[in-house]
Amino acid sequence: MLRPMPRSGRFDSVLASFALPVEAFRRRREQWLSPAQIAVVRERRLAHVLEAARSAPYYRELLARYDAERAAPTAILAGLPPLTRQIIAAHGLDAFLTRDRRTLFSVTTSGSTGEPAVFFRSPREEAEFSARWWRVYSAYGCGARDTQVNFTRSNVRPRKGMVKLLRRLGVVPQVVNISTADPIENGARAVMELRPQVIGGYAVAIESLAEYAMERGIELARPRLVVCAAMDVTDHCRDVARRAFGAPVANVYVTNEMGVIAWSCPVRSEVLHVNDDVFVLEILDSDGSPVPDGTSGEIVLTSLTLTSMPLLRYRTGDIAARLPGICNCGRGLALMTPVQGRSAHAIRSADGRLVTAPLVAGAFGAAGAYAWVRRFQVREEAQRVLRVLVEPRRAPSETESAALVRQLEALLGAGFTIRIEHVTEIPLAPSGKFQYVVPLDAGRAARPAVRDAAPAS
Ligand SMILES: [Zn+2]
Incomplete structure (x- = not known):
């Protein structure tokens, strides 16, 4: 859930509305760079994030032993211990912030394991999160003016401030949120009335809606894209959704704290493209050592866009494997398998x-x-x-x-x-x-x- 911006952050909020189109343009362009060019962008952003992290007490101490002028950013990163929610809780949030928290949004995650946690980000960082969604939508021929119906957890409140304003101006899409706690009939009705171009949300809610429609012979208006996200996306779910909606089904790997991390290639639906222009994605075994491509392990992420609360080598608990080679769709973004579940739910x-x-x-x-x-x-x-x-x-x-x-x-x-x-x-x-x-x-x-x-x- 996103808390409204306090007054001191309103100016940032206005700036962020200009940042959104800029970030969206960058995300659209960078996906077509070659893997070598993306690696250069990644290294540059990593150096910037490491520099910013030196203002956060927790990282200042850890980074003090590295000379930023001489050590390569990737080498510095590799020396940092993986980060967990427990470590953040033990040190306190302020140890991870590089800015006054009154200028930031707070994002509370419910946590599938019942352990809520708070993360902070700036309006500008929030705009970059949106830009990554746009990258996915545009890959499937969807645009900013398309209506979306979202199946999401029960306590999502409508967004305020910048995003609401942009929606009113028609710069970002109309989004109708439907709680997964509501009866599925409500969801079906909303889809029939709104005829959205994008249907998205928790995979299991999409699956239930698809089953509901097929069992009753209800013809749902055909969206351009169905997004299955935010939970263990099974082959069965994607299969049912494809049949019920007659539209491509994208598997989007997204978390509250990191935003969209990876998403199905529109050409090869069985693989995900990693947004590795804005992430360093590592796959580690249970000892914390990197595993070769094709081998499953835990996804550990470094965000290259979060500088107000840097998250470096953050353990996700999610399991997947990186895949070698480049995609024949022409994107230079690296490839991985769909997330194979969570170690906490195994x-x-x-x-x-x-x-x-x-x-x-x-x-x-x-x-x-x-x-x-x-x-x-x-x-x-x-x-x-x-x-x-x-x-x-x-x-x-x-x-x-x-x-x-x-x-x-x-x-x-x-x-x-x-x-x-x-x-x-x-x-x-x-x-x-x-x-x-x-x-x-x-x-x-x-x-x-x-x-x-x-x-x-
Ligand atoms: Zn591709």
Whole structure:
């Protein structure tokens, strides 16, 4: 949620309205640079961010041992310890700010693990966040004047100040937010009335709307783009959305604290483009060592645009792999796999692998279980019991149930007792999000990343 700007920041706010078109132009242009040119831009921005970070007490101490004139920015960055929400909480927010917080927006993230956290950014930085959304929209032929319907968490308040003004002027799109806590009929009605060009939000809400429309034979007005974001995006979700809306479905990796990090290539929908002109994206193993391309690990991010509260080597808890090579769409932005889930929402298999929501959803798909399963949640209990809560479309045959159990056993390895339980409704988490996989140590594994930033202007 975005808090309104205090009076002292209003001037910044006006400046930011000019920054938005400038940043949007840069984001549009930079994606077509070659990887080598992007690396030069990245290095320059990294040097700038490291310099700014020296004004924040936490970083001043860490950076004191480096001579900014002589050490390469990437080498300095590599020497910094990864940052977590717990570290921010332990040092206090002021240790991370380089500016008076009264000139900044505060952004409160709900946290999927129930641990809210506050981040600050300037109106200008906020404008750059919007520019990255524009990069995604324009790649799919959408423009600033397109209407959007967003399915988002229940407590998002309408934005005030600059963004509201720009919306009124028609510079940024009209956005209608619909709470995931509302009945799905409301969402369907809004889509039919507004006929939005962009439909976006939590993947599970998009999936529910798509299922609702298909089951009732409702023809939804065809948008130009469907954005699945902010949660574990499964193949099933994208497939259902593509069929129901007849539009391209983009998987957008976005967090509240970082904005849009990566997004589906419009030409190769199975890979994401990393916004690596404005991020240093590292993939680390559980020891914190970098892994080779093609190997999954935790995404650790350095924002190259946040200088009021620099976030350097920030651990997201999200799992993905970088991919080698360049894309045939012509963009020089690096490639990665879709996010394969979150380490905090994963179960350890018998052989120690992290089994995340997209993998579990894959097992449902392989078993043909979506023919009878509308929605599921897998809960790990003590003594390696796995409760598979299922909202059924219809009663399955014995063969169908057995096929699902077999697929889950194959995924998790021996040693799990799998119990399928039919329920009428799987509740959303208090944050308004849906969690497919609830591990036994969910509380202890609480991790920093938040993926609840819904598509916005
Ligand atoms: Zn591409």
